[in-house]
Amino acid sequence: MTRLLTVENLSKRFGGLQAVVDVSLAVTQGEICSVIGPNGAGKTTLFNMISGVLRPSGGRMTFDGTDLAAVSPSRFAAIGIGRTFQNLALFKHGTVVENILTGRHTHLRSNVLDAVIFFGRTRSEEIAARQRVEHIIEFLEIEHIRDAVVGTLSYGQQKRVELGRALACEPKLLLLDEMVSGMNQEETEDIARFVLDIRDELGITVLMIEHEMRIVMDISDRVHVLNFGRKIAEGTPAEVRRDPAVTEAYLGGHRAEAARVEA
Amino acid sequence: MRTGDFKQTYGELVTLIDSPPIWLWSVVLVAALIVAPHVLNSYALSFLMIILITVVGALGLNILTGYTGLISLGHVGFLVTGAYAYAILVSKYQMHPLIGFLGAGVVPALASLVVGAPSLRLKGLYLAITTLAFSFIINTLILEARWLTNGARGISVQRPEIFGISFDGDAAFTYLCLGFAVLALFATLNIRRSRVGRAFVAIRDNDTAARVMGINLHAYKLFAFVTSAFITGLSGALYGIYLSFVSVEGFPFLLSIEALAILIVGGLGSALGAVLGTILIVLLPEATRMVFSLFSAQMDAMFTTGAQELKSMLYGLVIILFLRFQPRGLVGAWHDIRRMWVNWPLRY
Numbered sequence: 001m002t003r004l005l006t007v008e009n010l011s012k013r014f015g016g017l018q019a020v021v022d023v024s025l026a027v028t029q030g031e032i033c034s035v036i037g038p039n040g041a042g043k044t045t046l047f048n049m050i051s052g053v054l055r056p057s058g059g060r061m062t063f064d065g066t067d068l069a070a071v072s073p074s075r076f077a078a079i080g081i082g083r084t085f086q087n088l089a090l091f092k093h094g095t096v097v098e099n100i101l102t103g104r105h106t107h108l109r110s111n112v113l114d115a116v117i118f119f120g121r122t123r124s125e126e127i128a129a130r131q132r133v134e135h136i137i138e139f140l141e142i143e144h145i146r147d148a149v150v151g152t153l154s155y156g157q158q159k160r161v162e163l164g165r166a167l168a169c170e171p172k173l174l175l176l177d178e179m180v181s182g183m184n185q186e187e188t189e190d191i192a193r194f195v196l197d198i199r200d201e202l203g204i205t206v207l208m209i210e211h212e213m214r215i216v217m218d219i220s221d222r223v224h225v226l227n228f229g230r231k232i233a234e235g236t237p238a239e240v241r242r243d244p245a246v247t248e249a250y251l252g253g254h255r256a257e258a259a260r261v262e263a
Numbered sequence: 264m265r266t267g268d269f270k271q272t273y274g275e276l277v278t279l280i281d282s283p284p285i286w287l288w289s290v291v292l293v294a295a296l297i298v299a300p301h302v303l304n305s306y307a308l309s310f311l312m313i314i315l316i317t318v319v320g321a322l323g324l325n326i327l328t329g330y331t332g333l334i335s336l337g338h339v340g341f342l343v344t345g346a347y348a349y350a351i352l353v354s355k356y357q358m359h360p361l362i363g364f365l366g367a368g369v370v371p372a373l374a375s376l377v378v379g380a381p382s383l384r385l386k387g388l389y390l391a392i393t394t395l396a397f398s399f400i401i402n403t404l405i406l407e408a409r410w411l412t413n414g415a416r417g418i419s420v421q422r423p424e425i426f427g428i429s430f431d432g433d434a435a436f437t438y439l440c441l442g443f444a445v446l447a448l449f450a451t452l453n454i455r456r457s458r459v460g461r462a463f464v465a466i467r468d469n470d471t472a473a474r475v476m477g478i479n480l481h482a483y484k485l486f487a488f489v490t491s492a493f494i495t496g497l498s499g500a501l502y503g504i505y506l507s508f509v510s511v512e513g514f515p516f517l518l519s520i521e522a523l524a525i526l527i528v529g530g531l532g533s534a535l536g537a538v539l540g541t542i543l544i545v546l547l548p549e550a551t552r553m554v555f556s557l558f559s560a561q562m563d564a565m566f567t568t569g570a571q572e573l574k575s576m577l578y579g580l581v582i583i584l585f586l587r588f589q590p591r592g593l594v595g596a597w598h599d600i601r602r603m604w605v606n607w608p609l610r611y
Binding site: 051052053072073074075076077078082083085089090091092093094098101102103104105106108110111112114115116117118122123125126127128129130131134165169 | 273274276277450453454456457458459460461462464465468469471472473474475476477478479480486489490532
């Protein structure tokens with residue numbers, strides 16, 4: 001078991017607000033890991049730091065043996081960190097195919113001059129990229145909408161396209177930020193199945209933020225719980241469910257007491 | 264029978280023109296443009312030349328503003344740098360015209376680094392103002408550097424002769440412009456269907472997501488500036504040759520507005536839109552003049568004397584009307600018409 005991502009004492013301050021305080025966690029290769037916590041617990045801020053969108057105010061992150069502090073934000077994709085966004089960040093004027101192709105960016109080499117000429121290596125590289133994109137489209141079962149402009153698609157479909165775009169980066173670690181929020185039962189189950197396939201078939205380690213407890217409890221190997229920017233618990237889904245600190249964070253002190261008495 | 268849109272190889276998916284009718288029409292159009300200089304009178308031919316030259320410039324701006332979403336009001340700065348680079352190299356130092364054209368691309372590209380680098384952190388209105396300032400600084404520099412540019416007196420430019428082929432006649436010069444327009448169009452379309460073009464559009468649509476995809480925002484914004492300035496500079500050189508005289512007055516600030524008007528009218532971020540927009544914007548003042556001259560000779564005279572003022576009013580009017588009623592431009596209108604045609608008589 002190799003450690004893929006190690007986060008040590010990570011902190012982020014926005015002015016006077018401590019969004020993330022001294023969070024440490026480790027993600028092992030081949031795991032499906034969840035980060036849960038009430039709204040405003042700092043989950044997305046944590047993701048933003050791991051994906052290079054924000055710089056941490058303190059602490060260390062090591063990914064696959066590389067210290068992330070030394071990596072420039074646009075290199076995060078190249079070293080193998082891919083992500084989706086909580087509130088969709090697609091290129092909404094482009095088609096599904098174009099969006100996923102954009103995810104291939106770090107795997108293509110052509111520069112401006114190659115692009116202008118579009119011949120030989122550039123052309124074969126584009127064809128190969130297009131082929132990869134077709135595989136991803138097939139994997140995510142979105143063949144019927146491949147030429148649709150993403151702005152016209154439903155929320156659930158857009159989420160799936162975003163997942164496809166992240167997969168096109170061929171990440172070692174995939175960060176999924178609330179994939180199933182606003183989805184119905186069927187769509188949620190589809191996504192759960194995709195996440196399992198991504199790990200089992202593609203061998204990609206998954207770290208996900210999720211509010212939907214069923215998916216967290218069903219498919220995660222490990223769960224980290226944040227509250228007010230601090231990590232309050234960690235363990236297998238079953239361990240976390242029994243943890244009094246977690247019940248308290250979610251239900252409040254009195255309710256937690258009552259729940260314990262009932263049990 | 265084949266119905267619908269079939270592809271049998273992945274190669275077909277990346278081709279520029281994938282439908283036979285479009286191929287056919289493109290060939291017809293090119294053939295028409297080749298025949299045109301021998302058929303049209305010199306008055307109509309001058310409009311064809313202007314359209315072809317302007318298409319090059321509009322495609323240049325389209326890369327920066329249409330694809331990458333960086334609004335530039337300093338477009339005329341690149342045009343004038345390109346024109347002067349050509350004039351100085353060819354007229355003053357008697358270099359080969361091809362070197363002149365190369366310089367007309369490279370010098371604005373270098374100048375774009377100067378304006379692009381500080382603009383990397385600016386967006387929207389702030390970037391527009393910075394580029395606006397750039398074009399005025401360029402004008403001042405040209406007027407002050409008399410030893411190189413002859414200052415306000417300008418430089419006269421001959422029509423070039425390349426490898427024994429003289430482009431002196433109007434028909435021949437039209438072919439030269441056509442060549443550049445076709446090259447610029449292919450360059451733009453090729454950029455758009457490659458990794459670089461997708462990165463440009465990604466930056467325009469969502470820069471955070473673009474960076475998470477591994478796109479280096481600073482580098483690609485500069486690429487956009489450089490490519491745009493290179494193509495625009497070529498257009499400037501052609502315009503200088505067309506005018507046969509390069510001076511600061513020949514490149515008024517109105518050209519920047521004209522270029523933006525072209526993109527808005529045609530449809531931002533579309534090469535086809537840049538072409539359609541150019542045709543409309545170049546012909547619009549003339550068409551308006553014709554319509555009004557039907558009423559009285561006095562009107563006709565007014566259009567001749569106040570051409571610049573009326574032009575700027577027309578551009579303003581057209582921009583407002585398009586933003587209000589057809590924000591996706593002529594290309595958007597064309598897509599709507601096509602969809603209506605395909606789906607008729609059903610509503611969807």
